[in-house]
Amino acid sequence: MLRKKECVAMLLAGGQGSRLYALTSNIAKPAVSFGAKYRIIDFPLSNCINSGIDTVGVLTQYQPLVLNEYVGNGQPWDLDRTFGGVHILSPYEAKNDTSWYKGTANAIYQNIRFMKMYDPEYVLILSGDHIYKMDYDKMLAAHKEANADCTIACMEVPIKEASRFGILNTRPDGTIYEFEEKPAHPKSNLASMGIYIFTASKLYKYLELDEANPDSEKDFGKNVLPAMLNAGEKMYSYRFEGYWKDVGTISSLWEANMDLLGLVPNFELRDQDRVMHSRSPLAPPAFVAGEVINSIVATGGEVEGKVINSVIGTDCVIEKGAEVTDCVLMGNITVKAGAKLNYAIIDEDVTIGENAVVGAPREEALKVQGKTGGIAVLGRGVSVNRNGKIAAGEIVDKSV
Amino acid sequence: MASTVGVIFSSINEENLPELTKLRSIGSIPYGGRYRLVDFALSNMVNSGITTVGMITKNNYQSLMDHLGSGKDWDLARKEGGLILLPPYSDETEFLYKNRLEALKGTVSFLRKAKEDFVVIADSDAVYKLDYSKVIEYHVKNNADITMVYHEHEVKKSHYYITFETNKEGRITELDINPLADGIKKNYINVMVARTSFLLRLIQNAFQHGYTSFGKDILSPGIKTYKMYGYKLEGYYENIDSLSSYFKSNYDLLNKDIRNEIFGDRDVYTKVNDSAPAKFAPTAKVKNSLVADGCLIEGTVENCILFRGVKIGKGSVVKNCILMSENIIGENCNLAYVVSDKDSVIRDNRVLAGCELQPYFINKGSLI
Numbered sequence: 001m002l003r004k005k006e007c008v009a010m011l012l013a014g015g016q017g018s019r020l021y022a023l024t025s026n027i028a029k030p031a032v033s034f035g036a037k038y039r040i041i042d043f044p045l046s047n048c049i050n051s052g053i054d055t056v057g058v059l060t061q062y063q064p065l066v067l068n069e070y071v072g073n074g075q076p077w078d079l080d081r082t083f084g085g086v087h088i089l090s091p092y093e094a095k096n097d098t099s100w101y102k103g104t105a106n107a108i109y110q111n112i113r114f115m116k117m118y119d120p121e122y123v124l125i126l127s128g129d130h131i132y133k134m135d136y137d138k139m140l141a142a143h144k145e146a147n148a149d150c151t152i153a154c155m156e157v158p159i160k161e162a163s164r165f166g167i168l169n170t171r172p173d174g175t176i177y178e179f180e181e182k183p184a185h186p187k188s189n190l191a192s193m194g195i196y197i198f199t200a201s202k203l204y205k206y207l208e209l210d211e212a213n214p215d216s217e218k219d220f221g222k223n224v225l226p227a228m229l230n231a232g233e234k235m236y237s238y239r240f241e242g243y244w245k246d247v248g249t250i251s252s253l254w255e256a257n258m259d260l261l262g263l264v265p266n267f268e269l270r271d272q273d274r275v276m277h278s279r280s281p282l283a284p285p286a287f288v289a290g291e292v293i294n295s296i297v298a299t300g301g302e303v304e305g306k307v308i309n310s311v312i313g314t315d316c317v318i319e320k321g322a323e324v325t326d327c328v329l330m331g332n333i334t335v336k337a338g339a340k341l342n343y344a345i346i347d348e349d350v351t352i353g354e355n356a357v358v359g360a361p362r363e364e365a366l367k368v369q370g371k372t373g374g375i376a377v378l379g380r381g382v383s384v385n386r387n388g389k390i391a392a393g394e395i396v397d398k399s400v
Numbered sequence: 401m402a403s404t405v406g407v408i409f410s411s412i413n414e415e416n417l418p419e420l421t422k423l424r425s426i427g428s429i430p431y432g433g434r435y436r437l438v439d440f441a442l443s444n445m446v447n448s449g450i451t452t453v454g455m456i457t458k459n460n461y462q463s464l465m466d467h468l469g470s471g472k473d474w475d476l477a478r479k480e481g482g483l484i485l486l487p488p489y490s491d492e493t494e495f496l497y498k499n500r501l502e503a504l505k506g507t508v509s510f511l512r513k514a515k516e517d518f519v520v521i522a523d524s525d526a527v528y529k530l531d532y533s534k535v536i537e538y539h540v541k542n543n544a545d546i547t548m549v550y551h552e553h554e555v556k557k558s559h560y561y562i563t564f565e566t567n568k569e570g571r572i573t574e575l576d577i578n579p580l581a582d583g584i585k586k587n588y589i590n591v592m593v594a595r596t597s598f599l600l601r602l603i604q605n606a607f608q609h610g611y612t613s614f615g616k617d618i619l620s621p622g623i624k625t626y627k628m629y630g631y632k633l634e635g636y637y638e639n640i641d642s643l644s645s646y647f648k649s650n651y652d653l654l655n656k657d658i659r660n661e662i663f664g665d666r667d668v669y670t671k672v673n674d675s676a677p678a679k680f681a682p683t684a685k686v687k688n689s690l691v692a693d694g695c696l697i698e699g700t701v702e703n704c705i706l707f708r709g710v711k712i713g714k715g716s717v718v719k720n721c722i723l724m725s726e727n728i729i730g731e732n733c734n735l736a737y738v739v740s741d742k743d744s745v746i747r748d749n750r751v752l753a754g755c756e757l758q759p760y761f762i763n764k765g766s767l768i
Contacts, residue, residue: 263698284435
């Protein structure tokens with residue numbers, strides 16, 4: 001029997017994520033921590049394995065060290081396989097051509113040989129910066145049922161936000177007649193989620209055409225999808241209902257973390273049927289002696305202070321007298337006695353000194369706005385001195 | 401370090417803990433919110449550079465196997481060596497072992513195949529950290545035949561135990577089985593080092609002579625014929641030999657110093673589970689407790705160890721309890737000194753209480 005895979009997933013994980021500022025100074029966006037014990041890439045990888053897709057190419061380019069180490073051999077997602085599994089695909093040197101990935105389409109184009117190793121009938125294209133649970137198998141079934149060449153997952157968004165997205169204009173049968181990338185005056189509120197299923201032969205064909213086109217920006221949304229549409233290929237929309245969040249900005253990342261809180265959270269990770277997998281750390285259960293209210297706390301924590309409406313990552317120490325409110329603490333963070341943290345995102349390996357003040361209460365901070373919507377951001381490895389002060393909305397990349 | 405193979409007894413002294421070993425080996429007793437007792441001996445071996453470990457099993461080892469899997473969580477899923485289960489009825493024994501010596505006989509073919517010069521044998525009913533390679537160094541330095549690891553504490557007379565005396569050089573001069581004496585003694589912790597070839601000879605010899613007790617027939621007379629040394633285990637040690645010692649040693653983890661000593665280096669390995677982080681509701685009040693992933697707390701919790709996936713309902717007050725994974729406590733319950741095995745459900749408004757020396761025990765999967 002010839003060994004092949006029906007569907008291969010290609011996960012675009014090379015983006016810099018510049019709107020996350022200090023959080024992506026040294027790591028790729030998909031490696032950013034999320035929800036106390038996860039990294040963003042856990043969501044598409046877990047969705048793949050939960051949808052029966054066991055062959056995933058992860059395309060990396062920007063600061064891949066943490067991401068590569070995290071993905072490893074794919075074992076936490078059951079993606080360590082003798083045939084298939086997860087593979088990190090970095091840009092490479094070739095005999096006549098050496099190049100970085102020049103766009104989403106070019107990144108996939110450069111890995112056509114990888115896909116062909118598995119001789120797939122379908123290719124699923126994913127982004128590494130979305131938080132959601134989705135059964136790709138259902139989308140694949142819809143793609144097959146419609147005998148489509150390309151199926152684009154989409155969801156309704158508030159019309160006033162529609163100009164931030166790629167917008168699909170569809171006929172009642174779900175076929176797409178127009179694709180507009182970030183339109184100033186959107187005609188519909190059906191936003192592309194950046195999740196595509198292609199019939200493999202069509203994908204190869206249009207990637208090669210796009211590569212040969214010198215005017216192309218080598219981008220799926222701007223070039224490949226419109227080209228297919230113009231050529232009259234069968235393009236379908238696939239409506240997704242459920243939680244989905246693009247965490248490309250500081251405020252959307254903060255909101256997505258907060259969506260996990262509460263007894264009936266906007267996004268539920270506790271259900272057993274579609275478990276989100278992650279590389280779980282080797283820490284003992286969290287020790288809680290202080291006050292923890294409406295929050296989630298990962299393993300290894302030592303919480304003796306007060307935590308309200310916050311997400312506390314692995315191995316965080318919150319000393320007596322410290323107060324953490326409306327914050328996202330990513331992991332391995334020490335908050336010393338008397339420090340007050342409000343409305344902030346704190347990256348891994350950060351120490352906050354005694355009586356330091358980070359951010360401002362949310363109502364005040366929201367008035368500051370700025371690049372982060374008033375959220376104070378501390379980058380990886382930063383230390384804040386004793387009695388130090390970080391203002392609301394401030395982004396700190398170096399120790400102060 | 402010298403090349404060393406490990407052997408772990410996963411199923412010994414179970415008569416001490418009938419409640420917790422009814423459905424499992426002693427090594428797979430849940431501990432500390434996310435661990436199993438065997439994790440300590442096994443992690444100690446891995447952290448000592450041992451990469452081949454034979455795990456002696458007896459009966460009820462399904463939960464142990466489920467926990468250990470291929471050994472990958474201990475980096476023991478290997479082409480060379482790794483974790484090797486030694487089930488009963490091996491080629492050397494046609495019977496289910498009744499004592500330590502018979503159990504050891506089942507390891508003979510495993511040990512014969514081992515290329516390693518030294519062997520470390522350890523039980524899996526205790527919580528401690530020890531670098532076994534230090535014991536081997538000590539063993540080699542003394543040119544010893546057998547090195548027995550001891551911990552100094554008050555003798556516990558609840559079960560079979562061995563104490564010994566050593567001279568200045570550490571050589572064992574007197575060895576007592578179940579002595580009547582009170583007070584602080586050098587208690588053998590059932591961790592032993594020998595050359596692999598020497599141990600094989602001991603086992604062979606024991607069966608030729610029809611010996612039945614490792615302690616009485618080999619160790620006790622051995623102090624005259626062999627060079628036997630004692631190695632002192634410093635630091636925390638707790639042998640789980642009763643429900644109250646189980647309770648105590650879990651409770652000890654609420655002490656920051658002990659917690660740091662055992663887990664500070666983050667090198668106690670265990671099976672990884674992908675539960676969501678613990679969730680604290682707006683009504684949660686938690687003090688001095690360990691809370692594992694997957695917990696959902698709406699009530700009041702004090703001085704407790706909550707394993708993975710425990711739910712504490714609104715209005716419930718839970719104090720000094722050990723609740724193993726997936727325990728569901730309803731609303732307005734009141735629990736004190738309860739040890740509840742896995743998957744139990746306590747309905748709304750129940751009041752249950754034990755005391756420190758005699759915790760109230762709830763069987764696995766109970767509905768109360």
